[in-house]
Amino acid sequence: MSAGEPGGRYGEAVFRPEQAGEGARIDFGALAYDDITMARLRALGAGPGWSCLDVGAGTGTVSGRLLDEAGVASVLAVDRDVRFLRERPGLEVLRADVTAPDFAAGRRFRLVHARFVLMHLPEREHVIAALAERVEPGGVLVLSDAVDLTSGLEGPATPYTAAMRAMWQGLRETIGTDVSWVPSYPRLLRRAGLVPVAAEVHVPPLEPGSPLSRFWADTWERSRAAMTATGLVDDAAVDAAVRYLDSEECAALSAGMLTAWGWKPAGAGPVSP
């Protein structure tokens, strides 16, 4: 590892799946974003007959809703750690690192979906190209990740903006998380040979006591060491930010979710291994 490179991976240095409450943290995020994700996937046509790949499936809420609500034919749910995923009719579970070159080799899907995964992977450009390979002709690749509209704002920091800035910097230095790439996803999808491409952003309301509020509080708890190591916040500032989230003082815009999608032209060539 050279200076400036992250020293760990998602699930190792932070967000360890074996740490109590990690499944609940992912579920709080899912509660805030699943309806938006499902509306987009259904608008793109996900439904009966579709084979789907859910990359970094987490606790499997999107995989399950694709089967139960959209009525897709099958979902392959892949994660580096599959303890929160259960096989059931239509749902196949695969433990794999999606940065590996032979990941899901030889298989193609009508829908390839990855939410809140690529932003944590330093190899994201390579992974986008690999995921585009897994889309069958006429199918669609859908990527969702965080966009933070407030970290760059001028003016005095609030407990929330201070914590968010420290979180993004701490995660970047620890595991390579980088959300500055996310607005370029449409261009990266186009570069991967997908056409047409499009994107949208949704920012759910950050209300005290909401699942989204719990999600950020839990995320800061799990990132606390990385946040304080930046020197931007200390433990007292993280505690203050958690209290602020749950108080009537809270006046903050949550990070949003950018969803970008691109279509594999019908008649595209055979899958590479």
Ligand SMILES: C[S@@+](CC[C@H](N)C(=O)[O-])C[C@H]1O[C@@H](n2cnc3c(N)ncnc32)[C@H](O)[C@@H]1O
């Ligand atoms: C923030 S969670 C998102 C879970 C789910 N996609 C969602 O939106 O609810 C990120 C997930 O990606 C998985 N993940 C991270 N790096 C991975 C990798 N290199 N290969 C496979 N899965 C990975 C994690 O284990 C975790 O379940």
